[in-house]
Amino acid sequence: MIDEKNQEIHLANRPEGMPSEKDFEFKNTEIPTPNEGDVLIRTLYLSVDPYMRGRMNDTKSYIPPFALNEVIAGGIVAEVVESKSEDFTKGDVVTGNLAWAKYSLANEKAIRKIDPAVAPISTHLGILGMPGLTAYFGLLDIGKPKEGETVVVSGASGAVGSTVGQIAKLKGAKVVGIAGSAEKINYLIDELRFDAAVNYKDENFKENLAAALPNGVDVYYENVGGTVSDEVMKHLNNKSRIPVCGAISAYNLETPDIGPRVQGLLIKNSTLMQGFTIGDYTEDFPIAAKELGEWLASGKLQYEETIVEGFENTIDAFLGLFAGTNLGKQIVKVADPMYAKLS
Amino acid sequence: MIDEKNQEIHLANRPEGMPSEKDFEFKNTEIPTPNEGDVLIRTLYLSVDPYMRGRMNDTKSYIPPFALNEVIAGGIVAEVVESKSEDFTKGDVVTGNLAWAKYSLANEKAIRKIDPAVAPISTHLGILGMPGLTAYFGLLDIGKPKEGETVVVSGASGAVGSTVGQIAKLKGAKVVGIAGSAEKINYLIDELRFDAAVNYKDENFKENLAAALPNGVDVYYENVGGTVSDEVMKHLNNKSRIPVCGAISAYNLETPDIGPRVQGLLIKNSTLMQGFTIGDYTEDFPIAAKELGEWLASGKLQYEETIVEGFENTIDAFLGLFAGTNLGKQIVKVADPMYAKLS
Numbered sequence: 057m058i059d060e061k062n063q064e065i066h067l068a069n070r071p072e073g074m075p076s077e078k079d080f081e082f083k084n085t086e087i088p089t090p091n092e093g094d095v096l097i098r099t100l101y102l103s104v105d106p107y108m109r110g111r112m113n114d115t116k117s118y119i120p121p122f123a124l125n126e127v128i129a130g131g132i133v134a135e136v137v138e139s140k141s142e143d144f145t146k147g148d149v150v151t152g153n154l155a156w157a158k159y160s161l162a163n164e165k166a167i168r169k170i171d172p173a174v175a176p177i178s179t180h181l182g183i184l185g186m187p188g189l190t191a192y193f194g195l196l197d198i199g200k201p202k203e204g205e206t207v208v209v210s211g212a213s214g215a216v217g218s219t220v221g222q223i224a225k226l227k228g229a230k231v232v233g234i235a236g237s238a239e240k241i242n243y244l245i246d247e248l249r250f251d252a253a254v255n256y257k258d259e260n261f262k263e264n265l266a267a268a269l270p271n272g273v274d275v276y277y278e279n280v281g282g283t284v285s286d287e288v289m290k291h292l293n294n295k296s297r298i299p300v301c302g303a304i305s306a307y308n309l310e311t312p313d314i315g316p317r318v319q320g321l322l323i324k325n326s327t328l329m330q331g332f333t334i335g336d337y338t339e340d341f342p343i344a345a346k347e348l349g350e351w352l353a354s355g356k357l358q359y360e361e362t363i364v365e366g367f368e369n370t371i372d373a374f375l376g377l378f379a380g381t382n383l384g385k386q387i388v389k390v391a392d393p394m395y396a397k398l399s
Numbered sequence: 400m401i402d403e404k405n406q407e408i409h410l411a412n413r414p415e416g417m418p419s420e421k422d423f424e425f426k427n428t429e430i431p432t433p434n435e436g437d438v439l440i441r442t443l444y445l446s447v448d449p450y451m452r453g454r455m456n457d458t459k460s461y462i463p464p465f466a467l468n469e470v471i472a473g474g475i476v477a478e479v480v481e482s483k484s485e486d487f488t489k490g491d492v493v494t495g496n497l498a499w500a501k502y503s504l505a506n507e508k509a510i511r512k513i514d515p516a517v518a519p520i521s522t523h524l525g526i527l528g529m530p531g532l533t534a535y536f537g538l539l540d541i542g543k544p545k546e547g548e549t550v551v552v553s554g555a556s557g558a559v560g561s562t563v564g565q566i567a568k569l570k571g572a573k574v575v576g577i578a579g580s581a582e583k584i585n586y587l588i589d590e591l592r593f594d595a596a597v598n599y600k601d602e603n604f605k606e607n608l609a610a611a612l613p614n615g616v617d618v619y620y621e622n623v624g625g626t627v628s629d630e631v632m633k634h635l636n637n638k639s640r641i642p643v644c645g646a647i648s649a650y651n652l653e654t655p656d657i658g659p660r661v662q663g664l665l666i667k668n669s670t671l672m673q674g675f676t677i678g679d680y681t682e683d684f685p686i687a688a689k690e691l692g693e694w695l696a697s698g699k700l701q702y703e704e705t706i707v708e709g710f711e712n713t714i715d716a717f718l719g720l721f722a723g724t725n726l727g728k729q730i731v732k733v734a735d736p737m738y739a740k741l742s
Contacts, residue, residue, distance in 0.1 A: 322674030
């Protein structure tokens with residue numbers, strides 16, 4: 057066994073508004089010993105995602121809240137250190153929704169083996185993982201973009217948004233991205249070849265958005281909510297579709313999220329607005345993962361990762377999501393592999 | 400020819416907020432003479448509908464605005480006085496979207512013959528007309544209620560709402576109506592056999608609504624918008640559906656319609672919210688009209704009409720919609736037939 061101590065991140069307080077370091081506790085613990093059917097895993101990469109903010113509140117939602125003074129769980133890529141399962145052996149690389157910890161136990165049913173030869177293992181937290189699937193299902197099952205239509209995506213340079221825009225381009229749509237910095241706008245135009253990209257922090261956002269939408273909006277893939285969304289919705293076309301994936305602008309509000317009611321716009325344009333989570337699509341994961349993998353392998357999909365080094369920087373990385381410091385998928389690199397062979 | 404003068408209602412001003420008599424002009428005109436392909440009709444019943452308020456504004460929508468100083472058009476049941484069409488003869492009863500006038504010309508393609516033997520001719524402005532179709536398509540195509548589910552309908556005692564609730568009952572759903580007077584609540588419970596009905600003007604509305612929804616809301620058929628809608632949406636179930644038909648609370652607002660943004664609720668519950676107008680369903684009108692007619696004939700559907708007598712009372716009847724003075728379909732009876740045989 058490795059003679060290292062373990063460390064876990066626990067939820068110490070339910071944050072009010074924007075979380076801060078004091079809402080989390082880095083707890084030193086022993087490295088646990090696996091029982092029959094479990095494996096001991098060592099975290100290599102850890103995912104921080106905006107939706108996790110919701111689980112820090114004590115409110116009923118599509119997934120239960122995190123428990124106070126217990127370890128937080130999220131997307132993890134790890135190596136198997138010790139296996140009490142016939143399905144896994146030491147050195148396997150696995151992924152699952154697992155503890156924010158350097159070491160943890162995982163039941164054999166809670167993890168899935170990944171093949172390091174196919175793509176960098178961190179992509180299973182991004183374009184080949186939950187964010188990629190979220191982009192895929194929301195856009196294709198709800199948004200249903202047709203060739204020549206205009207697709208607008210907010211949070212466009214993030215893990216989900218950048219994938220949405222690229223898939224929409226693959227389907228022949230015109231794609232307009234909304235993001236919050238000149239660097240992000242350049243990335244969307246120069247690297248991802250979006251048809252237009254608009255900075256919502258620019259004082260002429262309203263005019264710039266209108267100029268980017270000469271043919272209105274057929275699909276609005278919603279990641280941010282708030283006033284950005286209000287503005288996009290002024291341009292909806294008849295029979296437009298709005299997959300509602302996220303509303304990051306509202307996750308840390310301490311007052312109610314108030315804005316124009318949407319009923320009138322929805323009637324006027326016969327618009328469909330549909331919330332979803334990837335839990336609605338579990339049966340179709342294999343099909344989507346296969347197609348995303350093929351697009352990635354053939355160079356039709358690109359991705360960007362913002363990688364923070366060190367488990368101790370996890371909270372900073374998480375909070376950075378709300379400040380928009382990430383380009384593409386925000387990941388924390390926890391450790392280099394000791395047992396896994398990555399190539 | 401009849402030696403009577405004609406009268407039309409013109410839009411004199413674009414109303415700001417709640418319309419008033421001064422926004423309309425009763426204009427004395429000559430009875431027109433039909434050209435080839437036209438018929439001269441004499442209005443028997445005229446429909447006033449909430450959606451018409453939107454057409455009084457100068458804003459682009461799913462139907463163009465009414466022109467200033469021109470005659471207003473809406474649902475009409477009329478008799479043919481003189482025909483220059485091979486398809487119609489004097490005494491036929493017809494319906495169409497026609498002038499708010501005692502007499503008017505209608506092109507043969509703009510009207511449809513109705514059979515007075517099947518149901519009272521006024522029902523073609525209500526349960527067998529646009530409101531009935533609106534109820535039918537919104538509920539069945541978007542709401543898709545399943546047996547045992549809970550359907551909430553606002554504006555429940557109106558022409559659309561009362562039909563929505565009854566169709567939902569026919570589909571085996573539990574139906575909860577929201578309306579604005581004790582008389583309406585009694586009507587929903589005693590006559591239409593809704594499972595529950597809640598008065599939104601009651602100071603305990605919030606608690607009463609919660610008590611009526613022990614199993615949450617699977618379908619919310621939206622007719623009113625505003626704070627009533629905000630309250631219903633707190634009870635949405637997973638995979639709930641919201642056909643958005645109307646938002647009468649907002650039609651006369653002079654300030655923006657502001658309230659809680661819906662994105663968070665839609666995501667949390669994977670809820671679908673879809674605006675529509677019956678124009679989206681023109682191809683399926685015959686199927687729906689047939690089924691509505693069968694339900695009506697077999698006593699499975701009931702309807703109520705509030706009939707105001709006299710063309711001169713049209714504006715009062717229209718404004719009454721926003722005060723909620725109508726039970727069921729609000730109609731203006733303009734004249735008794737002179738040429739048509741009704742039975």
